[in-house]
Amino acid sequence: MPxxxxxxxxxxxxETIAHLKSLLRSENKQALGQYLAELHVADIAEIIDDLxxxxxxxxxxxxxxxxxxxxxxxxxxxxxxxLVERLSPKEIAEKFVTNLESDDxxxxxxxxxxxxxxxxVSAIEDVEHAxxxxxxxxxxxxxxxxxxxxxxxxxxxxxxxxxxxxxMRKQAGEIEQVYTIYVVNDNNVLKxxxxxxxxxxxxxxxxxxxxxxxxxxxxxxxxSQEEVAQIMDKYDLVALPVIDTLKRLVGRITIDDVVDxxxxxxxxxxxxxxxxxxxxxxxxxxxxxxxARLPWLIIGVGGSMLSAVVIGGYExxxxxxxxxxxxxxMITATGGxxxxxxxxxxVQGLANNTLKSDNLAGKLWKELQQGLLNGLIxxxxxxxxxxxxxxxxxxxxTISSALLLVILFASVxxxxxxxxxxxxxxDPALATGPFITTMNDITGLFIYFLVGQYIYxxxx
Amino acid sequence: MPxxxxxxxxxxxxETIAHLKSLLRSENKQALGQYLAELHVADIAEIIDDLxxxxxxxxxxxxxxxxxxxxxxxxxxxxxxxLVERLSPKEIAEKFVTNLESDDxxxxxxxxxxxxxxxxVSAIEDVEHAxxxxxxxxxxxxxxxxxxxxxxxxxxxxxxxxxxxxxMRKQAGEIEQVYTIYVVNDNNVLKxxxxxxxxxxxxxxxxxxxxxxxxxxxxxxxxSQEEVAQIMDKYDLVALPVIDTLKRLVGRITIDDVVDxxxxxxxxxxxxxxxxxxxxxxxxxxxxxxxARLPWLIIGVGGSMLSAVVIGGYExxxxxxxxxxxxxxMITATGGxxxxxxxxxxVQGLANNTLKSDNLAGKLWKELQQGLLNGLIxxxxxxxxxxxxxxxxxxxxTISSALLLVILFASVxxxxxxxxxxxxxxDPALATGPFITTMNDITGLFIYFLVGQYIYxxxx
Numbered sequence: 001m002p003x004x005x006x007x008x009x010x011x012x013x014x015e016t017i018a019h020l021k022s023l024l025r026s027e028n029k030q031a032l033g034q035y036l037a038e039l040h041v042a043d044i045a046e047i048i049d050d051l052x053x054x055x056x057x058x059x060x061x062x063x064x065x066x067x068x069x070x071x072x073x074x075x076x077x078x079x080x081x082x083l084v085e086r087l088s089p090k091e092i093a094e095k096f097v098t099n100l101e102s103d104d105x106x107x108x109x110x111x112x113x114x115x116x117x118x119x120x121v122s123a124i125e126d127v128e129h130a131x132x133x134x135x136x137x138x139x140x141x142x143x144x145x146x147x148x149x150x151x152x153x154x155x156x157x158x159x160x161x162x163x164x165x166x167x168m169r170k171q172a173g174e175i176e177q178v179y180t181i182y183v184v185n186d187n188n189v190l191k192x193x194x195x196x197x198x199x200x201x202x203x204x205x206x207x208x209x210x211x212x213x214x215x216x217x218x219x220x221x222x223x224s225q226e227e228v229a230q231i232m233d234k235y236d237l238v239a240l241p242v243i244d245t246l247k248r249l250v251g252r253i254t255i256d257d258v259v260d261x262x263x264x265x266x267x268x269x270x271x272x273x274x275x276x277x278x279x280x281x282x283x284x285x286x287x288x289x290x291x292a293r294l295p296w297l298i299i300g301v302g303g304s305m306l307s308a309v310v311i312g313g314y315e316x317x318x319x320x321x322x323x324x325x326x327x328x329x330m331i332t333a334t335g336g337x338x339x340x341x342x343x344x345x346x347v348q349g350l351a352n353n354t355l356k357s358d359n360l361a362g363k364l365w366k367e368l369q370q371g372l373l374n375g376l377i378x379x380x381x382x383x384x385x386x387x388x389x390x391x392x393x394x395x396x397x398t399i400s401s402a403l404l405l406v407i408l409f410a411s412v413x414x415x416x417x418x419x420x421x422x423x424x425x426x427d428p429a430l431a432t433g434p435f436i437t438t439m440n441d442i443t444g445l446f447i448y449f450l451v452g453q454y455i456y457x458x459x460x
Numbered sequence: 461m462p463x464x465x466x467x468x469x470x471x472x473x474x475e476t477i478a479h480l481k482s483l484l485r486s487e488n489k490q491a492l493g494q495y496l497a498e499l500h501v502a503d504i505a506e507i508i509d510d511l512x513x514x515x516x517x518x519x520x521x522x523x524x525x526x527x528x529x530x531x532x533x534x535x536x537x538x539x540x541x542x543l544v545e546r547l548s549p550k551e552i553a554e555k556f557v558t559n560l561e562s563d564d565x566x567x568x569x570x571x572x573x574x575x576x577x578x579x580x581v582s583a584i585e586d587v588e589h590a591x592x593x594x595x596x597x598x599x600x601x602x603x604x605x606x607x608x609x610x611x612x613x614x615x616x617x618x619x620x621x622x623x624x625x626x627x628m629r630k631q632a633g634e635i636e637q638v639y640t641i642y643v644v645n646d647n648n649v650l651k652x653x654x655x656x657x658x659x660x661x662x663x664x665x666x667x668x669x670x671x672x673x674x675x676x677x678x679x680x681x682x683x684s685q686e687e688v689a690q691i692m693d694k695y696d697l698v699a700l701p702v703i704d705t706l707k708r709l710v711g712r713i714t715i716d717d718v719v720d721x722x723x724x725x726x727x728x729x730x731x732x733x734x735x736x737x738x739x740x741x742x743x744x745x746x747x748x749x750x751x752a753r754l755p756w757l758i759i760g761v762g763g764s765m766l767s768a769v770v771i772g773g774y775e776x777x778x779x780x781x782x783x784x785x786x787x788x789x790m791i792t793a794t795g796g797x798x799x800x801x802x803x804x805x806x807v808q809g810l811a812n813n814t815l816k817s818d819n820l821a822g823k824l825w826k827e828l829q830q831g832l833l834n835g836l837i838x839x840x841x842x843x844x845x846x847x848x849x850x851x852x853x854x855x856x857x858t859i860s861s862a863l864l865l866v867i868l869f870a871s872v873x874x875x876x877x878x879x880x881x882x883x884x885x886x887d888p889a890l891a892t893g894p895f896i897t898t899m900n901d902i903t904g905l906f907i908y909f910l911v912g913q914y915i916y917x918x919x920x
Binding site: 179236258266276283286298329337344348352354369382385390441 | 500502625628629632638639655656657660661692693694695696697698714715716718719722723726727729730731733734735736740741742743746749750753754756757758760761763764765767768769771772775778779782783784785786787788789790792793794796797798800803804805806808809812814815823826829830833834837838841842845846849850892893894897898901905
C-alpha cells in the first residue's frame with residue numbers, strides 16, 4: 001500500500017481540495033472512494049471544513065463508520081453541529097457514538113440538546129458503552145472527569161501473568177493506543193502499573209501484586225483540567241489515571257487531550273492580551289468576529305471618553321501652551337506598554353506555575369526597581385528630544401518627570417491587578433491588553449497635566 | 461512505601477522548602493536523604509531553583525546519579541549552568557551524561573562551550589552512548605534531529621515473535637517509557653510498527669513482516685520543530701519516528717518534548733504581543749528583565765516622538781481649537797486596539813495552521829467589512845459623546861470620521877503586516893504589540909489632524 005509520506009500529506013493544499021471537489025462534481029463514486037482511502041482522517045476533516053454541508057455529507061458517506069466518526073470529531077464545532085443536526089438520534093448513535101471512544105462520544109453528546117442527548121443514549125446498543133458515556137456526561141466541564149476516557153487496559157493484582165495476558169488480549173482489542181497497563185485490587189482501587197518491560201521479562205506465574213510498580217497515582221475526578229495539564233507537563237506523563245474519592249480507578253486522561261487543553265489555555269491568554277473576547281478564527285463569520293472584537297473596542301472608546309474629559313479639564317492650560325498636546329501620545333503609549341509588560345509577566349508566571357512564592361512586597365519592590373531604571377532612561381531620552389526639537393525646557397521637564405511617574409504607576413498596577421484578580425478567582429489574563437492600557441491612559445494623562453500645571457505655574 | 465498523593469505533592473509549597481532548608485542547616489544527612497527520597501525529581505528541581513548553588517550541590521549529592529541527572533535536566537537553565545560549571549568534564553560525563561537519555565544528554569552538552577563539550581564527550585565510557593550524543597549534536601537547533609532521542613525499541617522485519625521478544629527485553633531495560641515498537645528491514649529502513657495488541661495475540665512463529673502495521677511514517681531530520689509539533693498535534697501521535705534521506709530510522713520524538721515546544725511557541729507569541737523580547741520570568745534578575753523590556757519601550761517612545769512631531773505640525777490648529785487635543789487618546793487607543801486584534805487573529809491562525817487558503821484579497825475584504833461595521837458603531841458612539849459633552853458639532857464630525865478611517869486603516873495594516881512578515885520568513889508575531897500600536901499612533905494622528913483641518917476650514 002504505497003502512501004504519501006507524512007510530510008507530503010501534512011500540507012493539505014489547494015490542489016487536494018480542488019481534486020476532491022472535481023471528484024464530487026463528477027459523481028464518480030469509485031474514484032472518490034479510492035482517493036479518500038489514501039487520506040488520513042485528520043486531512044479529510046481539514047478538507048471537509050472547507051466544503052458545503054451537502055458535499056461534506058457525500059464525503060462522509062464514502063467512509064466506513066469508524067473513519068467517518070473519527071473525521072467527525074476532528075471537524076470544527078460549527079461544521080460538526082450542522083452535520084449532526086441532519087441526522088436522527090438513532091443514526092447519530094449507530095453511525096457515530098458506537099464507533100467513538102467514550103470520551104469523544106461524551107464530547108459529541110455534550111454538544112447536543114439534552115432531549116436529543118437522551119434519545120441518542122437510549123439508542124446505543126452496547127449497554128456498557130452507553131453507561132460509560134452517561135458516567136462521563138455527569139462530570140462538570142473543565143474537570144479531569146470530563147476530560148478522561150474509560151478505555152484502559154486494567155489487570156487485577158491477584159492475577160498471574162498468564163491470566164493477565166489473556167484478559168489484556170480481550171481489552172486491547174477495543175483500544176486505540178495502550179499507554180499504560182493499570183493494576184487494581186478486587187475493589188477496583190488503583191494499586192500500580194505494569195511496565196511492558198516487566199510483562200516481557202517476568203516469570204509467567206508471577207502475581208501482578210509482586211511485579212507491579214507503585215509509583216503511579218491518580219488525580220481526582222474534580223481536579224481542574226488546567227491542573228491536570230500542569231501535572232502531566234511537570235511530571236512528563238503520557239497518561240494519567242483518574243480516581244474517585246474511594247481511590248477507585250474510574251478513567252484515564254491521555255496526553256493528546258491535554259495538548260488540546262494547553263493550546264486552548266495559551267490561545268485564550270493570547271486573545272485576552274490582544275483584546276479578543278472569544279475563541280475565534282479568521283474563517284469564522286463576520287458576526288462571530290464582531291462579537292469577539294467589538295466589546296473590547298467599546299471599552300477602549302469608553303476609556304478614551306474619560307481621557308477626553310480629563311484633558312478637557314485642562315482646556316485653559318492647553319490654550320495657553322498648545323505644545324502640551326504634543327506629548328499626549330507618549331504618555332499614553334508608554335503607560336500602556338509598561339502596564340502590559342508587567343501584567344504579562346505575572347499572567348504568564350501564573351499560567352506556567354512558575355510564580356511560586358507569594359511574597360507580594362518583594363514582587364512589587366522588584367517591579368519598582370525595574371520601573372525606576374527603565375523610567376530614568378526613557379525620561380532622559382524624552383527630555384533631550386523635547387528640548388532639542390521644541391526648545392522648551394519647561395515642556396522637557398514636564399514630559400520627562402510625568403513619564404517617570406507614569407512608568408512607576410503602570411509597573412505597580414500592572415503587577416497588582418492580575419495578582420488581585422487571581423486571588424478573587426477571576427482569570428488574571430483579563431488584566432492584560434485593552435483593559436490595562438485604557439486605565440493607564442486615563443491616570444497617565446491626569447498625572448501629565450497635573451505635573452505640567454505645577455511646572456509651568458511654579459516657573460512663571 | 462506510603463507516598464503523598466500526586467495532588468498533595470504537586471504543590472511544592474513554602475513549608476516543603478522551609479523544611480528542606482532547615483534540614484540543610486542542621487546538616488542531618490540521614491534525615492535529608494530520607495526526606496528527599498520521598499520527593500519526585502520534578503519537585504526537587506522546583507525546590508533547587510530557589511536555593512543557593514552551595515545548597516543545591518548538597519541536595520544533589522544526596523541523590524543517586526540517576527536521580528540527580530534527572531533533577532539537573534528539570535532545573536532552570538541558569539541554575540543548571542552554575543551547577544555544571546563547578547564540575548570537571550570527567551565529572552559531568554560520569555555523574556550526568558552517562559545517566560541521561562541521548563536527547564537530554566545532547567541538550568546538556570549544547571549548553572557547554574565547544575571545548576568543554578569535546579572533553580565531556582571523550583570522557584563518556586559507553587562508546588555507543590557517546591556516538592549517539594555526537595550524532596544528535598550535529599543537527600541544527602530547532603529541527604526534528606535536534607529534538608529526537610536515540611532510545612527506541614526496534615525489531616527487524618525478518619524476526620519472529622520469539623526472537624523479537626528476546627531482543628526487546630534487552631532494549632527495553634534501558635528505556636524509560638516504551639511508546640511504540642518500530643520494525644525496520646536489514647538496512648534499517650523503517651517498515652512499520654508493532655502494536656502491543658498484535659504482540660500479545662500473534663502466533664509466536666509469526667514474522668514481523670507479516671504482522672507489522674504500515675501506517676507509520678517518519679519526519680525527516682531537518683523538519684522544523686514547529687512542524688513536528690503541528691503534525692503530532694494534528695494526527696494525535698505520542699511518538700514520531702525520524703528518518704534520514706534514505707528513509708532509515710535514526711530516532712524518535714516523544715510527545716513530552718513536543719509539549720515543551722508548544723509551550724515555548726505560545727509563550728514567545730504572547731511575549732511578543734506584550735512587548736517583551738526575551739523569554740523571561742518574574743524571578744529573573746533585574747538586568748535580564750530590563751534587557752527584555754527596555755528595547756520595546758524605546759521603540760514605543762521613538763514612535764511617540766514622531767507622533768509629537770506630527771501633532772507639532774498642527775500647533776496653529778491646536779492653538780485655535782484646543783479641543784482637538786481631547787480626542788488624541790481616542791484616536792491612538794482605538795487604532796492600537798484594532799491593529800492588535802487584526803494582527804493577533806492572523807498570527808494565531810499562522811501558529812495553529814488554521815489559516816489555510818492564501819486568498820489575500822478575500823482576507824482583506826473580510827477585515828474591511830469587519831472594520832466598517834465596528835468602525836460605524838464606534839464612530840457613532842464617539843459622535844454622540846462629543847456633541848453631548850463638548851457641544852461642538854465640528855469636533856464631533858472630526859473625531860467620528862477620523863475614527864472610522866483609522867479603524868479601516870488599522871484593520872488593513874494589522875492583516876497585511878503579519879502576512880508579509882511570514883512571506884519574508886520573519887516571525888509574524890513581531891507585528892503585534894508595541895510595533896503595530898506605535899505605527900497606528902502616528903498614522904492615526906496624521907489622519908485625525910488632516911480631517912480636523914478639512915472640516916473646520918471648510919465650515920468656517
